[in-house]
Amino acid sequence: MSAVTPAEAPSRWRQLAIWLAFIGLDTGTQLAFKWGADGLGDMDFGLAMLTRSLELPGVWFAVVGYLGTFVVWMAILRDMPLSRAFPMTGLVYITVPLFAWAAFGERIDLMRAVGIALIIAGVILLGGESDDEQP
Numbered sequence: 001m002s003a004v005t006p007a008e009a010p011s012r013w014r015q016l017a018i019w020l021a022f023i024g025l026d027t028g029t030q031l032a033f034k035w036g037a038d039g040l041g042d043m044d045f046g047l048a049m050l051t052r053s054l055e056l057p058g059v060w061f062a063v064v065g066y067l068g069t070f071v072v073w074m075a076i077l078r079d080m081p082l083s084r085a086f087p088m089t090g091l092v093y094i095t096v097p098l099f100a101w102a103a104f105g106e107r108i109d110l111m112r113a114v115g116i117a118l119i120i121a122g123v124i125l126l127g128g129e130s131d132d133e134q135p
Contacts, residue, residue, distance in 0.1 A: 029065030087126035
């Protein structure tokens with residue numbers, strides 16, 4: 001429970017917009033990291049790899065994406081209990097593979113598709129409002 005209770009509950013449209021921003025930013029961040037990592041080739045972890053990573057636009061997009069995700073996550077947690085909000089972050093486990101398939105040609109086999117379906121079911125079960133929750 002939050003130490004400060006908002007005067008009124010946020011509208012569904014506001015919540016939807018904030019969640020779409022979170023999912024979009026977090027998905028974009030993960031794709032940017034992949035783009036940056038692809039630019040490292042076969043470099044071993046070490047100072048040379050870290051130095052090279054600072055030259056890659058994908059890494060910088062990812063850093064900015066994490067900052068944006070942080071801001072949006074704070075807005076989510078202001079209005080929603082962590083126990084309800086955190087399971088909903090699992091939606092990114094759906095969007096990242098789908099966009100990785102589209103952007104990088106990564107494969108989604110049957111087992112991954114079943115896993116994605118189970119995540120959707122879990123988010124629905126855990127992310128819905130319960131009768132005993134209070135704003």
